[in-house]
Amino acid sequence: xxxxxxxxxxxxxxxxxxxxxxxxRTPGGEAGRSWQEAEALRRGDQAAFAExxxxxxxxxxxxxxxxxxxxxVAEEVAQDTWVAVLEQLDRFEGxxxxxxxxxxxxxxxxxxxxxxxxxxxxxxxxxLQQEATExxxxxxxxxxxxxxxxxxxxxxxxxxxxxxxxxxxxxxGRVIQAAVDDLPPAQRAVVALxxxxxxxxxxxxxxxxxxxxxxxVLLHRGRTTVRAAIAAYAGQMGVxx
Amino acid sequence: MKRDDVRCQEVVQLLxxxxxxxxxxxxxxxxxxxxxxxxxxxxYVEQMRTSIRLTGRLQEEDVPSPVMDKVLEMFRxxxxx
Numbered sequence: 563x564x565x566x567x568x569x570x571x572x573x574x575x576x577x578x579x580x581x582x583x584x585x586x587r588t589p590g591g592e593a594g595r596s597w598q599e600a601e602a603l604r605r606g607d608q609a610a611f612a613e614x615x616x617x618x619x620x621x622x623x624x625x626x627x628x629x630x631x632x633x634x635v636a637e638e639v640a641q642d643t644w645v646a647v648l649e650q651l652d653r654f655e656g657x658x659x660x661x662x663x664x665x666x667x668x669x670x671x672x673x674x675x676x677x678x679x680x681x682x683x684x685x686x687x688x689x690l691q692q693e694a695t696e697x698x699x700x701x702x703x704x705x706x707x708x709x710x711x712x713x714x715x716x717x718x719x720x721x722x723x724x725x726x727x728x729x730x731x732x733x734x735g736r737v738i739q740a741a742v743d744d745l746p747p748a749q750r751a752v753v754a755l756x757x758x759x760x761x762x763x764x765x766x767x768x769x770x771x772x773x774x775x776x777x778x779v780l781l782h783r784g785r786t787t788v789r790a791a792i793a794a795y796a797g798q799m800g801v802x803x
Numbered sequence: 804m805k806r807d808d809v810r811c812q813e814v815v816q817l818l819x820x821x822x823x824x825x826x827x828x829x830x831x832x833x834x835x836x837x838x839x840x841x842x843x844x845x846x847y848v849e850q851m852r853t854s855i856r857l858t859g860r861l862q863e864e865d866v867p868s869p870v871m872d873k874v875l876e877m878f879r880x881x882x883x884x
Contacts, residue, residue: 606882608875615874620864637870644874648881704812713810719843722850729853735860742861758861763823774825782819789854 596660603651615644618661622668624754628684628747629672639675643668662765665755669769684747690776693746699786722796734795741791742784749784756781757788809837814844818851 602610619640626636646667654663673683682689705716728734742753751770755761761769767777814834820826821834838845 603878606878608878608882611878612871612875615871616866617862619866619870619874621861624861641870641874645877648877651881699812699815703815704810713812714841715811715843719846719850721846722853729857730860734857735863738857739861739864742858753858754861757855757858760859778819778823778825781823782816785819785851785854785858786815788858789851792854792857793850 592659593656596658596663597656599660600651600654600656614660618664618759619644621754621759622665624743624758625665625668625751626672626675627743628751629669629676629681631679631681635675635679636672639672640668643671646671658765659761661759662761662769665759665761665769684751685770685772690748690780693748693780693783699790722793724796724799728799734792737791737795738788741788745784745787749780749787752777752780753784753788757785809833811837811841811844811847814838814841815847818848822851822855 599610599614603614622640622643623633623636626639627633630636630639643664647664650667654660658666676683703715703717704713705711707713709716742750742758745753748770752766752772755766755769756763763774763777763781766772767774770777772780814837817826817830817834821831826834838848
């Protein structure tokens, strides 16, 4: 149950006890964190900026590759985006998260660059249709329609019995990066933002101009491929998959 | 082994809708019922959860030093200007 009065009561209670009272205009939750992060950047906090760059720059390049012709151009677009972000930082109002705001600037820059390169948009209905008709799972994963267990697993699916340090190895990290980078453009963008950067479906639909249904189809296709890449890696490593 | 109305293939196809809370209540209940006794699908669901969690590690990728140096330089110029 949402209690609308709770924040005010908490603020009043802090005032009563002489505790810390947040700035009146500072929003709470994720928006609050973004606002504080933006404030840190405005103050010239280089460590906070470096941390933000470290966290999202590779995903910015990955997202830009869906709109432009080469990785080198995508890298340029990402760097141009940082220029624009620093120029416009004072205009960030905290209505979206800081990284969503940055990704929006990036998408606009990448679209402009893509148009200049006469690149077709990865989110056109034709492109989406092509991506949606690609096979997801291998056809022999399930029994055929004439089998008594039609549509059920034809191959065993044992648990991934990998220790956590194996799951978190740099090598597997590279396998996952390569799998995401090899996805068709629209799937790559959706997986990178949803699973890679934890953006919400609403944020991703808004950012990429997708319907909820198309977004889910792309996410599902992309996730299926990334899972298969991890399964193949685990198989090579001799882990039961 | 007892079989139900839901096929494993459907579980795989509907998984993202299930994770997203986009399935109608009856379909969600049928899928969860299936998971109660299908070990293959239960493992598949767990694999997919692991895969999604590991994809979150894209936030830990390295930024090449020349790129980081360049954007930090831009940041210092802004802060100093």
